[in-house]
Every structure is written in structure tokens, then in C-alpha cells.
């Protein structure tokens with residue numbers, strides 16, 4: 424049983440961090456924070472426009488500042504963006520005050536879910552499959568090393584995944600009050 428004041432979802436694009444996270448947060452009575460959505464609220468624009476105006480580096484700087492702020496809180500389910508784990512500072516902050524769940528998904532399933540997606544600038548190129556495979560190779564080991572729990576979300580409906588995760592978390596995560 425790992426104690427932590429927040430629950431954190433990590434994993435690749437299309438794993439369901441946002442959709443499963445929203446449902447699971449409601450079931451567990453946690454405040455739902457989606458990092459990308461909060462950045463969009465703050466900036467008044469979309470993730471693709473942030474990438475366009477400030478580059479990926481600008482987006483990552485905003486993401487890091489947001490994670491530092493959000494992880495000071497408690498009683499939250501924090502859905503990260505797929506690249507949030509790249510920065511050591513983010514990994515440290517997520518770990519310090521979060522029980523971390525890695526949502527795993529296969530590239531074919533990502534392709535199915537994201538075929539018509541226009542909101543993810545990293546998938547804007549012509550070959551989505553090659554891009555997703557390269558990202559999986561680079562980031563898969565980082566997700567695995569950071570996680571307290573890995574959960575295979577492949578082929579599961581959002582509600583089913585949320586049900587199963589809720590049951591697993593009962594024996595794995597102890598929600599604590601932070602100092």
C-alpha cells in the first residue's frame with residue numbers, strides 16, 4: 424500500500440489519461456485536473472497554438488511550471504500529458520506527492536483512437552504510426568520506471584477501465600493528507 428496525497432496518470436497519447444481520469448476522479452471523489460486543459464484555460468488558447476507560437480520548448484516550460492503548482496495540492500487526480508515525464512523535475516514532483524499509474528496502450532490502439540485527431544501537434548506529420556512507435560520506444564521505459572502501478576488499458580471501454588482501476592487502487596493506494 425503506497426501512501427500519497429494525489430493520484431497521477433501517465434502514459435502515451437490516446438491511452439485514456441484524460442477520459443478514464445475524469446471518470447475515475449468522480450468515482451473516487453477526487454478533484455480532476457487535466458494538465459493540458461488547465462494550460463488551455465490559463466493561456467486562453469489550444470495546445471497546438473501554444474506549440475505553434477512558442478515551440479515545444481515553450482509548451483514544456485509551461486507544463487513544468489503547472490505541474491510544480493498543481494502537485495502542491497492534495498485530493499486530486501492529475502492527468503498529465505504524454506510528454507510530462509520527460510523532465511526530471513516533473514518526475515520528481517509527480518513522485519513526491521503522487522501515486523503514479525501508467526496507462527499502457529498499444530500503437531495500433533492509439534492509431535485507432537487518434538486517426539482523426541487534430542489536437543496533438545506531435546502527431547501532425549504524415550506517418551503517425553512511425554511517430555507513435557518512436558515515442559513508445561523512447562518513453563516506454565521512462566513511464567515504466569516512474570510508475571507505482573502499470574495498467575493495461577488496451578481494448579477496454581473507458582467505464583470498464585475506470586471500474587478495474589478503482590478496484591485495484593483499493594489495495595494499492597493509500598490516500599493521505601499532505602503536510
Ligand SMILES: Nc1ncnc2c1ncn2[C@@H]1O[C@H](COP(=O)(O)OP(=O)(O)O)[C@@H](O)[C@H]1O
Pocket residue numbers: 434435436437438439440441442443536537576578579580581584
Ligand atoms: N478506453 C477507451 N475506449 C475507447 N476510446 C477511448 C478510450 N480511452 C480513450 N478513448 C478515446 O481516445 C481518444 C484519446 O483519449 P484521451 O483520454 O484524450 O487520451 P490521453 O489523455 O491519454 O491522450 C479520445 O477520443 C477518447 O474518447
Ligand SMILES: O=C(O)C1=C[C@@H](OP(=O)(O)O)[C@@H](O)[C@H](O)C1
Pocket residue numbers: 434435436437440441459470503504505506507542543544545
Ligand atoms: O505526448 C506528448 O508529448 C503530448 C501529449 C498531449 O497530451 P495527451 O497525452 O493527453 O494526449 C499534450 O500534452 C501534447 O500534445 C504533447
Ligand SMILES: [Mg+2]
Pocket residue numbers: 440441459502503504
Ligand atoms: Mg490527455
